[in-house]
Amino acid sequence: MSIKKVISDYPKDFFNGKKVFIRVDFNVPINNEQNIIREDYRIRRAIPTIDFLIDSGAKVILGSHLGRPKGIVNDDLSLRIVSERLSELMGKKVFFCDDFKDKDWINKVDLLPNGSIVLLENLRFYKEETDNDESFSELLSSFCDIYVNEAFGTSHRAHASTYGMAKNFDTKLAGFLVNKELQFISEMLSKTNKPFVVIIGGSKIKDKISAMSKLLDRADKIIIAGGAAYTFIKANGGDIGNSIFEAEMIEWSRKVYTEYSDKIVLPVDHLVSESIEKTNSCLIVDDNIPDGYQAFDIGPKTIDLFNSIIKGPGSIFWNGPMGVFEVEKYSSGTIHVARAVALATWRGATSVVGGGETIAALRKAEVLESEISHMSTGGGALLEYIGGSSLPGIEILD
Ligand code: ADP
Ligand code: MG
Numbered sequence: 001m002s003i004k005k006v007i008s009d010y011p012k013d014f015f016n017g018k019k020v021f022i023r024v025d026f027n028v029p030i031n032n033e034q035n036i037i038r039e040d041y042r043i044r045r046a047i048p049t050i051d052f053l054i055d056s057g058a059k060v061i062l063g064s065h066l067g068r069p070k071g072i073v074n075d076d077l078s079l080r081i082v083s084e085r086l087s088e089l090m091g092k093k094v095f096f097c098d099d100f101k102d103k104d105w106i107n108k109v110d111l112l113p114n115g116s117i118v119l120l121e122n123l124r125f126y127k128e129e130t131d132n133d134e135s136f137s138e139l140l141s142s143f144c145d146i147y148v149n150e151a152f153g154t155s156h157r158a159h160a161s162t163y164g165m166a167k168n169f170d171t172k173l174a175g176f177l178v179n180k181e182l183q184f185i186s187e188m189l190s191k192t193n194k195p196f197v198v199i200i201g202g203s204k205i206k207d208k209i210s211a212m213s214k215l216l217d218r219a220d221k222i223i224i225a226g227g228a229a230y231t232f233i234k235a236n237g238g239d240i241g242n243s244i245f246e247a248e249m250i251e252w253s254r255k256v257y258t259e260y261s262d263k264i265v266l267p268v269d270h271l272v273s274e275s276i277e278k279t280n281s282c283l284i285v286d287d288n289i290p291d292g293y294q295a296f297d298i299g300p301k302t303i304d305l306f307n308s309i310i311k312g313p314g315s316i317f318w319n320g321p322m323g324v325f326e327v328e329k330y331s332s333g334t335i336h337v338a339r340a341v342a343l344a345t346w347r348g349a350t351s352v353v354g355g356g357e358t359i360a361a362l363r364k365a366e367v368l369e370s371e372i373s374h375m376s377t378g379g380g381a382l383l384e385y386i387g388g389s390s391l392p393g394i395e396i397l398d
Contacts, residue, residue, distance in 0.1 A: 003182045004174040005398040007052055007148060016057035017114055021144035022049060022175060023161050024394070025151035025377055026064035026082045026119075029360055037085055041358040042153070042377050046087060049150050049175035054115040061109065061143055062086075062119045063161045065154065071127025071192030083119040106143055110357055129160045137164035152182075153356070155393030156385075159306055162393040163327035171396045177377065182394065184374045185237075185352065185385055188315065193350055194220060195314040199306075199337065200225025200383075202320025202357060205246045207380050213252075214387030215317075216260050221309050223265045225298050225322045225333070232257055232266055233287075241272065241289035265309060269299030271323065271330060279329040296324030298333035312344030316351040317386060319379050321361045331364060338365035344373055355379030 007015075024046045029038040037043075046062075052062050067077040083096040095112065097105050098121040109118060123129040128136030137160040143148070147169040149155065154162050154177070166172050174182070198219040200212060205228045215223060220333045224232055230243040234254035245261060257264055272293040274281040283290075284299045298306070310316060318341055322333035338361055345351045354376030362372065369375050385391055 003186060004179065006174050006176065006179045007049065008176070009173070010220055012056035014056070015053055016319045018058050018146055019061060019109065019144040020053050020058045020148055021063060021140065021165070022046070022053070022148045023062050023151045023154070024062050024064045025153040026062070026079060027066050027153065027314055027356060028082065029297075029356060030076075032076045034082065037081060038365065039356070040085055040089075041359050041375075043082060044089060045177050045377055046150050046175070049148065049177060050090070050117065052176070053148070053398070054117065057114040058146075059109065059114060059116045060118070062117065063123050063127065063140065064119075064151065065124040067124070069122060069124050071125070071130070071168055073125045076150055077122055077125075079119060079122050082088045086117070086119065090117065091230060092117065098120060100143070103138070103154065109143065109242070120127075123161050130157075132158055134164065134277050136160045138168065139398075141165040144169075145171075147172045148175050149173070149178050149393055149397055151383050151393065152178045152376065153354075155378070155391040156381040158392040166396045167368075168395075174394075174397055177344075178394070180223065181376055181378065181382075184269055185376075185382070188350055188352060188374075189386065192218070193313060193315045197221045197223070197226070197309060197316045199223040199310070199316070199341075200228050200316040200380070201322045201334075202321050202355065203227035203244060203350040204380070205231055205244075206249060208320070208383055209246075209252065211380070211387040211389065212254065213382035214389065215383070216256065216263065218387075220261060220314075221265055222260070222263050223305070223306060223309065225267050225302070226320050228320060229267050230295065232264070239288040239290070240295070241291055242294040242383070243289060265305070267298045267302040268305060269301045270295040271297035271299055271333070276324060276327065279327065282329060284314035287355045296327070296330040301343055303333055303336045307340050310337065310340040310344050310350030312347035314349050316341055316344055316349050318351070319355040319383055325357075325361050325364060334361045335365040338362050338367045342367045342371035345373055349373075352376060352382070354382035
């Protein structure tokens, strides 16, 4: 049984000639110097839904954000490159609309044949998107007849395109990918095999902390590493040099660590360097990171420690890389964890891995999609959902 109504719950005729807005998650990592998309998993995963709708004779209008432009137009965060990739993948033209506030364009969409695909420019170029502005929501919903959410990764945000505009539609459906995410995660949560190991890394600590706190009771072990670790290490009186941390979360981290010291596992050694570029100044240090150095990866003892925890069977949930894996020299910890999760899955663990960068890291480690039980497109949203929060972008659907 579906949790939310899915596009395939309707006959194909239903969509014929309709304009369908799909909130997709095309927030993909891009290398602007080389003008390439580093990882297009999120684009490819939306294709079955787009296929279904254009085969049904709908015109689809895709909306997404990319990065955090904070209401300012920023060429580096334009979705134009994504429209080109989507067009390659679909083998058909994708119309790119860089100014949907211009009334003319909606008339142009009306003239397009059924089955056409339009991608709107980065919605976060407008501050009204994250403000969940009512008139912006109205503008977006005025383009279309049906609303579809295929952006699981943004469903924890009550923004105009994920929440505000959806309220204006009679028909608000889940896409195939959102449905699959919901099904898998609900099933996993209803019978979580023990031990339940949670692995948190990455850099967006503040975003992850509220979900983390909900997971503390549910998890048997919670590994906190990558950029997320240093707030905890500093809170415990460790020297972290120039490593990233979240000042306002220090108090919280200290309290949580005291309360859950038997569950929380932090790195015990680190690969540090004077700066990201100075890879020849790398050192391995135990607890205390010297002044002038910053941690960019976990060290070898930590890799052994994590390997001994990520064994399977049971359940494993992973979001966030163990280091700055984008740089070869700092990728070892993340690659080892990726392989440990895959191996544990072979041993019978149920594994869920999510997050834009974390998925890119799996590829770097040459871990196949088939070696992970569920590869999620969501990072923060997945964390919140697993932590038991309801997601506004999901709640709003039929
Ligand atoms: P995800 O996209 O998988 O949810 P995040 O966006 O939270 O993950 O974080 C990913 C980023 O975290 C990566 O680009 C990585 O370079 C960075 N990162 C990991 N460890 C560290 C660290 N120790 N210091 C700084 N950045 C880090
Ligand atoms: Mg990310």
